[in-house]
Every structure is written in structure tokens, then in C-alpha cells.
Amino acid sequence: MSDYYLVIKNLQTMRDFSAAVGKALQERGATISCAESCTGGLLSSLLTDVEGSSAYMKGAVVAYSNEVKEKLLGVKHETLEQYGAVSEQTAREMARGAAKLMGTDIGVGITGIAGPGGGSEEKPVGRVYIAVAGSQGEQVRANDFPGSRYDVKLQTASTALRMLVDYYTL
Secondary structure, X not given: OOHHHHHHHHHHHHHHHHXXXXXXXXXXXXXXXXXXXXXXXXXXXXXXXXOOHHHOEEEEEEOOOXXXXXXXXXXXXXXXXXXXXXXXXXXXXXXXXXXXXXXXXXXXXXXXXOOOOOOOOOOOOOEEEEXXXXXXXXXXXXXXXXXXXXXXXXXXXXXXXXXXXHHHHO
């Protein structure tokens, strides 16, 4: 199986999950916003690939720098100092911040190291934290994704979509 075929298959699977997320949000009259770092807006792009997504997708922030995480999303400086930009705590505050900033029912926060550089023994390349925050509580998942920068971004977006589907089916 070629790499191209796998990419196309994965994208179709992600579009299916995007549609499922959209359906769940529409059934509940809920809205969503995203705060993305290492994915650079890929999750938001996938969510808005669904026809009618403007009914539930209110907006997104690509918060690549700590300054943007703090100023726009309200991530505490102390959190960044103590735990770092790539941490469960930062992802959680990003998710909360996105929901607050955009007045949505659910916020998603994503932060990680897509590579190929920037990793350490404590936080290797491929380490990504995904947080979902809303009225049904908060979930944060730590992930260690293998592969290239693009592979890490795709796996992150796919995992975030699955978390959103699970958020409403638990």
C-alpha cells in the first residue's frame, strides 16, 4: 500500500469523524472552539470541512507562541514557567481559554512537539497533549506519536476528533 493511499484513507476517516462530531454538536445545540499549537489549525480545518459547520464551529486560535497562549487564551505565566508549553496543564488552560474567548460550550486545546527538532528526553518529539473542556467535564490525553512532523499533526488531529466523539458518547 502506497503512502499516498494511506494519507487519503486517513483523511477520509478524519472527515468521517469530523461529520460525527458535527452531528453530535448539532443534536445538542452545542458550540465548539479550538486553540491549536503544533497542529497549526489542522483540527479546525477538519471541523470546518463539514457542510453546515458554521452552526457549531465558532472560531480558533493558532497559539504557536507562549505570548499568544497567555494574551489571547489566558494561559497563566506560572503554568508555562512551571510545566512548560507542552504539558497537560497548558493544554487544559488552552481549552478553557478558547471556550471562554469565543463563548462556546466546548474548547479544545492542543500543544506538543511535532519535530523533527525541539524534543528532549523528558518531552520527546511526538509528545502532544490534547484537552477537551466543556459542561461534561474535562479530559486531557498525553500522546507520543511516531513519524514525521506531518505524521504527528495528522495523528493529533485524528485523536482529537476521536476524543470529541467519545466526549458525547460516554
